Amino acid sequence: MKENICTIPINDVFRETDGCPICRMYESVQAQYVEYITGSAMMAPNIRVITNEKGFCHKHYEMMMKTGPKLSNALLMQTRLDYVKEHMVPKNLSAKPSKGQLDNIHKARHSCYVCDRIDADIKHLLSTVFVQFGVDEEFRELFKKQDYLCLNHYELLHRAAAQKGGIKNKDMKAFCEITNALCRNYLDSLYDDVTHFTTMFDYRNAGGDFKNSKDATERSIRFLTSEKVETKE
Ligand SMILES: [Zn+2]
Ligand SMILES: [Zn+2]
Known part of the structure; x- marks a missing residue:
């Protein structure tokens, strides 16, 4: 090796x-x-x-x-x-x-x-x-289409990008736009999903639609720690 x-x-x-x-x-x-x-x-x-x-x-x-x-x-x-x-x-x-x-x-x-x-x-x-x-350019498009960047790897990417051999000055703005959107948009959606999940425990919402929120806490743990979590059924 x-x-x-x-x-x-x-x-x-x-x-x-x-x-x-x-x-x-x-x-x-x-x-x-x-x-x-x-x-x-x-x-x-x-x-x-x-x-x-x-x-x-x-x-x-x-x-x-x-x-x-x-x-x-x-x-x-x-x-x-x-x-x-x-x-x-x-x-x-x-x-x-x-x-x-x-x-x-x-x-x-x-x-x-x-x-x-x-x-x-x-x-x-x-x-x-x-x-x-x-x-x-094609790679940049692939990057843009990612699901999200987890918090730890957002940090890792930005620290490495700022160092020697990192992102060239001329590409930094585009790099920030893409990586910020991948991290920030997902963070916002997690917040909304977790919030929606908690409101479903209000008796006034009994029988309502959980939408995309059922695994919002698990997905948030993954976003925050980079690791999957096993939960009780
Ligand atoms: Zn990651
Ligand atoms: Zn180890």
Whole structure:
């Protein structure tokens, strides 16, 4: 596997219109890394050195457990635990843990090999998005037709757009118009839908039409956190 997977053609991502395009991009890269880490990367010593040190976040451990071979997960865990034994907890049971050991435990809570690789790849993919936006009118139209941009990816896009390799000055206004509309219009519609949903619990509206509001709270969570939520029926 190369430095960046980057096997995702940007145009294909933007040809779909369901949900946030950067969420789709993220999920696609994520699925590839989870498969990679419990598959071919398992036997790559240079990768194992990094995964032993970084470990994985709960979300990605969970995905690895759901999709990866049991033995791969156990072997990854064995050497990760070995690293934890070495760097986080004193061997001498009467010793006070060092600041370094406590810092390592603290760091481990926010450390994930898969998250880091996804972030790096997304950054790379975004630079392609910015190039396309500047040169390809058809791509710009595809961008405009997206369902919405979730809040986190609205931020990510704008921070990256303002940096070197971001959106060219001449395209910034058009970029703002499109991205603001995708985020703001959806936010407004969520607000209206959630509001409509709450009014349906007023006895005066008994038997009324929920319209598009039945999953408005779930869709709002997705907009705010980039993650789907499972709810009770
Ligand atoms: Zn998103
Ligand atoms: Zn992670």
